[in-house]
Amino acid sequence: MRYWFLLFGLSGLLPGQGAGDLFNRAPAGVEEAARARVTQYFTFQMEGKFRQAEALVCEAGRDAYYDMEKTRWRSFEIIKTSFEDDFQTAKVVVLLGTTMNTPQGALDANYPYVSTWKLEGGNWCFFIDPVRALSRETPFGTMNAGPGDGRGGAGGGSPFVSQEQVLASLKKGVRASTQEVLLSSYEKSSAQVEIVNNLNGQIEMQVTHAPRKGLSVKLERPALGPNSSTMLRLDYEPPDPSAKDELDLVIRISPSGQTIPVKVNFSVPPSVMEKIPEALRKQQKQ
Structure with missing residues (x-):
């Protein structure tokens, strides 16, 4: 089984790095708490426990989450965490693993995905922006859901790249x-x-x-x-x-x-x- 890293333009997806990070360090325990919730959420997704994962989604985005197509990821890895809004918002870059079916057979692929998390009621929750739910910037450029389709495979703030979109992009690469x-x-x-x-x-x-x-x-x-x-x-x-x-x-x-x-x-x-x-x-x- 081949292994393929879909990391086109990954640097453009990562929050800023460098000297500025020295002033973006979270207070003790904040980053650990955020990472724990991210781990819990994507572990539920890997296990196919999508109803349990819904409990970690911010209240305002649960209807959008309910309508989204769910993906049972093969693996996930937290790449980077950064904070905004006086540590009330976190941007967490994760690498999500899945398997695609191609004309040449099964192809393992890793998707970089920037997830947004909000601190609500003392707990970190996965933020889904309904306004941006039909398009997002991806490693392949701006991807849009089809008419009447606001689904997102990552169950995130905006739809993730579908297998069909990935294959179409690979075939133009x-x-x-x-x-x-x-x-x-x-x-x-x-x-x-x-x-x-x-x-x-x-x-x-x-x-x-x-x-x-x-x-x-x-x-x-x-x-x-x-x-x-x-x-x-x-x-x-x-x-x-x-x-x-x-x-x-x-x-x-x-x-x-x-x-x-x-x-x-x-x-x-x-x-x-x-x-x-x-x-x-x-x-x-x-």
Whole structure:
């Protein structure tokens, strides 16, 4: 089972760190009490005890919590806690673990999530903002719930990323510099396509295409690390100078299941070009 960290832009989700934290230290016992409630809440979620978890939600947000889709998280970890409003509000960054089903099989994933907690009646409670319940900033940008759907998988102040949204984002995470290249049908030629992995996890690639005599297609690095790039190189030595049909390549990305099509065109030999009417010849050059 593969393990995938969905930490896109995590630094942008974290509350400010640095020298300012020295002036944000909670009085003795405050942070411990907040962390204990956070632990209790997400432990209930992990165990599927959603009714018990509701008791830890702030009173004003319980209706929203009731309507939310609940997720039984595989794991959770508190990453950071910071305080606001004279220690009446806490921002707690947690890493929530789940398992997604992808075309390549089960994929373990960790979601960074910024939860908000309020001190009410002497106890910390999970704050759900009804106004922001339909959208939130996530590692993938702003995510919005569908029409009439204010649910949130984390059961938090705003909806969390659904499995479908995660997969859609993963399938856009790898880019090719071009999806069309030109080779010569009558003389030796080559072309390159840069492939960029914008994800914060390693990917593996495989190129498939129909056989073509004289054509070599090679990835410089079939396994590509996070936020890095490689080249797909095409070398063609035609067996004869005749015109050639176009060829379709497919770059398959694992574990996301993304596919990137690349069309290979072949320039027409001069001897053939001379026999083509001028109007069509101009189209060929374009």
